[in-house]
Amino acid sequence: MKLVIAEKPSVGREIAKILGADTVRSGYLEGNGYLVTWAFGHLVQLSGPEEYGFTTWSKENLPILPESFSLSVKQVKGKSGYSNDEGAEKQIKLIGQLLDRVERIVVATDAGREGELIFRFIYEYLGCRKPFDRLWISSLTEKAIRDGINELKPGKDFDPLYHSARCRAEADWLVGINATQALTLSSGNKGLLSLGRVQTPTLAMICERYLANTGFKAVPYYLVKIGLEKGIPFGAIAIKGGKVHHFNNLPEAQSLEGRVRGKVVKLKELEKEEQQEQPPLLYDLGSLQQDANKRNGLSAEATLRIAQELYEKKLITYPRTGSRYIGEDVFETVPGLIRNAMGYEPFAQPAAELIKKKLNKRSVNDGKVTDHHALLPTENKPGKLSGDEKIVYDLVVGRMLESFGEACKKMVTTVVFEVKIEPKPEFDFMSRGVQIVYPGWRSVWGVKEEEDGEDNQSIPALSVGEELPVKEVFTEAKKTKPQPLFTEGTLLKAMETAGREVDDDELRAAMKDCGLGTPATRAAVIGKLFSIGYIDRQKKSIVPTPKGLEVYNLVKEKSISKPVLTGEWEKKLEDIRCEIYSAGTFMNEISEYTSVLTKEILEQSGTINVSAMQPGATGIGCPKCKKGVITIREKAAGCSEYKSGCAFTIWRTIASKKLTDTQIQALIQKGKTGTVKGFVSSKTNKPFEAALILGSDYKVSFVFDKK
Incomplete structure (x- = not known):
């Protein structure tokens, strides 16, 4: 008799169906020599500080460095503190009873670092010593499960993966528990202030980008452009030394503009590539x-959740993969997947075209496949999908067709003109056009070339020495721009490379083991920063809250805020998995680091602005009394000096429309909002839209578009 342990009930039932274990029991299935049960994610976790005798938070207890970590049943927080999760406690007891009935175990938790840890913690907590084998599959199709069952791998082969997973868990515990307690105690214990090994450098990146963006002082500059025509109109821009010239002052730009107006230019250089x-x-x-965030606005957590659902519906392969490559064996199945896509309407035409051609093998590399290969659709055809499921599924199918498609061929035309005037100016005029002559992989989505405006123009047929009259000339005023605020998509990209700016796909893939967190954990890290009130959304952008900025200012000089250090740790965790770095050495380094960090945080006691961290605190001064600070709460925004008589108030709900924090802040800081939709007239009961303004009497009123 064998016991199969899956990660969740839905997966357990799929495996049981293949194995013929079709007798339903309470919490498991049985039949054909198998018992099949499941976890509910993590049933067992590292014990909290109280299990080592530290029942209260005290500076004298820090740092807490257990000689060896113990395990406990998953804990949940209730009104009277933490206690065992009843569902987890019941399931772990059942697994223990089932283990007594079998000779061998099949590990069928998700095939990755966290899945391995889920099983090993259960195994260790129950004190089990029975042999186990590993089911390692990348999709839940019937064929994949059958093949996996027939090719079970020895459990010991995954010991390095477990050691890496356990080191990550213990490192997060040591840094998170000690740094969080130290910072909270240093603030006077007036509210939980969380720090973490991955969470804090991620917060630091968000804060640094926000401060650089909001503190950016734009510098004006000027461009001089001319309009030309030969059959079709096109433009050119002033260059110097082969580069577009930014004029620092307007008179200089206008001087060139005046000299060129009404003149003739002569083509001196023409290059086609x-x-x-x-x-x-x-x-x-x-x-x-x-891509799901950039194209469709889906959050990282939502995309992961939807991808997991599609995986469990057997429509895509294992989603928590960190590889962008497949092996030669998987490549052999790709033609069949492309033929499947021919029957899926959004991609029927590009799939039918692709199947006739030689497939591009840029994404095929056995040496770059890690635990799991890149995401692919399975051979199963989708039934009815929800809107968000269709978005994610279409992205996966579309990317498969793009990746195995032909290169996109472009003709890049660059022409340089000199102005026929004396004395000859030191500036020439350049025009550049990009024409897609063969779309190749770009035809899958019908996406056009993403180029700057100047490059989108068509350049007519020209020859060197040809002269054209200048039809128009003008000076365009510009300003330097800061780096944009992070969106979830760009933040995920920055986390991949620990904040380093890397655009090349292959180089990013090579650096993936040096990033912040893993593909499977980054969404949860961002989600936690939202949930603990360190970051917020402004439309699509991510910005720090006053609380998040205050925490950042406290730790910005400390190594816990440095993305590169955390990236180096991630690399060592991967090296442990690859058996080229010692788990013991890693944990010694983390323990020493934790001791130093905790001491540093405790030594800054008294430097924390607790008031800025209160729920709803904005850090915005009161426009009425000029003394207090505005706090935004559930029903209204008000001044902290209300006890001294300041009655400044903005109600959260106006004309049945609940305002967002961002809208309230704009109203206070700028005196007005943009157009807000969703108001309802109390007289007619009809919806309307309007902007809000804050008057000199500090009362809010509507402003309607004159149109």
Whole structure:
């Protein structure tokens, strides 16, 4: 008799169906020599500080460095503190009873670092010593499960993966528990202030980008452009030394404009170059999340949840992958997947075209496949999908067709004109156009070339020495721009490379083991920063809250805020998995680091602005009394000096419309909002839209569009 332990009930039932274990019991299935049961994610976790005798938070207890970690049943927080999760406690007891009935175990938790840890913690907590084998599959199709059952791997082969997973869990415990307690105690214990090994450098990146963006001082500059025509109109821009010239002052730009007006230009250089743009690599989880956010506004957590649902519906392969490559064996199945896509309407035409051609093998590399290969659709055809499921499924199918498609061929035309005037100016005028002559992989979505405006123009047929009259000339005022605020998509991209700016797909893939977190954990890290009130959304952008900025200011000089350090740790965790770094050495380094960090945080006691961290605190001064600070609460925003008589108030709900924090802040800081939709007239009961303004009497009123 064998016991199969899956990660969740739905997966357990699929495996039981294949094994013939069709007798339903309470919490498991039985039949054909198998018992099949499941976890509900993590049933067992590292014990909290109280299990080591530290029942209260005290500076004298820190740092807490257990000699060895113990395990406890999953804990949940109730009104009277933490206690065992009843569902987890019941299931772990059942698994223990089932283990007594079998000779061998089949581990069928998700085939990855967290899945391995889920089983090993259960195994260790129950004190089990029975042999186990590993089911390692990348999809839940019937064929994949059958093949996996027939090719079970020895459990000991995954010991390095477990050691890596356990080191990550213990490192997160040591840094998170000690740094959080130290910072909270240093603030006077007036509210929980959370720090973490991955969470804090991620917060630091968000804060640094926000401060650089909001503190950016734009510098004006000027461009001089001319309009030309030969059959079709096109433009050119002033250059110096082969580069577009930014004029620092307006008179200089206007001087050139005046000299060129009404003159003739002569073509002195013409270059045509055919360029090939190779298709993008297949998706891993991170790149899928980035595109789902950029194209459709889905959060990282939502994309992961939907991808997991599609995986459990047997429509895509294992989603928590960090690889953008497949092996030669998987590549052999790709033609069949493309033929399947021919019957899926959004991609029927590009799939039918692709199946006739030689497939591009840029995403095929056995040496770059890690635990799981890149995301692919399975051979199963989708039935009815929800809106968000269709978005994610279409992205996966579309990327498969792109990745195995032909290169996109472009003709890049660059022409340089000199102005026929004396004395000859030091400036020439350049025009550049990009024409897609063969779309290749770009035809899958019908996506046009993403180029700056100047490059989108068509350049007519020209020859060197040809002269054209200047039809128009003008000076365009510009300003330097800061780096944009992070969106979830761009933040995920930055986490991949620990904040380093890397655009090349292949280089990013090579650096993936040096990033912040893993593809499977980054969404949860961002989600936690939202949930603990350190970051917020402004439309699509992510910004720190006053609380988040205050925490950042406290730790910005400390190594816990440095993305590169955390990236180095992630690399060592991967090296442990690959058996080229010692788990013991890693944990010694983490323990020493934790001791130093905890001491540093405790030594800054008294430097924390607790008031800025109160729920709803904005850090915005009161426009009425000029003394207090505005706090936004559930029903209204008000001044902290209300006890001293300041009655400044903005109600959260106006004309049946509940305002967002961002709208309230704009009203206070700028005196007005943009157009807000969703108001309802109390007289007619009809919806309307309007902007809000804050009057000199500090009362809110509507402003309607004159149109």
